Amino acid sequence: MMLVPHTCVNAAVGRLFKSPVAAFATGVxxxxxxxxxPHKDISAHKAEGLLVATMLGIIGTSCGFRSAPFWCAMGGVLPDVEQVLPWTDPKRGRHRWFPTHNRKRHSLQIPGAPDYTVRLLTQSAASMTALMLAVYKCRPSGAS
Ligand SMILES: [Zn+2]
Structure with a gap:
């Protein structure tokens, strides 16, 4: 999955939580x-990194950097950090630790629809909708 939906969908899910710790665990x-x-992926790490950093900024400034939405989003972002680390790079004979980063447990096929994948456009549309839901009337606690 693109890192953008991991960020935005998780931020929206985080609205359901009060505790940032519980939100973070759920985010992972x-x-x-x-x-x-089943999904399409892109390998444009710098472009995705820029978008995700901006979105984390939007979520953090809207809801608070200690808020459940922000930490649920962080729980969605952190597992993919190993996708860019040299010491978890399968091309260098290393292996990735997060369970769904193993090829057998990544982007599974739907029985009866082996060619179905969630397209990049769908992922982007879902992400933007989720981002709006995540920050809609979200205020850092204590702020008026
Ligand atoms: Zn991942």
Whole structure:
């Protein structure tokens, strides 16, 4: 899955939580759940990194950098950090640790629809909708 939906969908899910710790744990699980879906990926790490950093900024400034939405989003982002680390790079004979980064548990096929994948456009549309839901009337606690 693109890193953008991991960020935005998780931020929206984070609205359901009060505790940033519970939101973070759920965010990591949500990362695995999205990775299991059949999907297209892009390898444009710098472009995605820029978008995700900006979105984390939007979520943090809207909801607060200690808020559940922000930390649920962080739980979605952090597992993919190993995708760019040299010491977890399969091309260098290393292996990745996060369960859904193993090829057998990544982007599973739907029985009866082996060619179905969630397209980049769909991922982007879902991400933008989720981002709006995540920050809609979200205020850092204590702010008026
Ligand atoms: Zn992942």
């Amino acid at each position: 699980i949500a990362h695995a759940a999205l990775d299991l879906m």
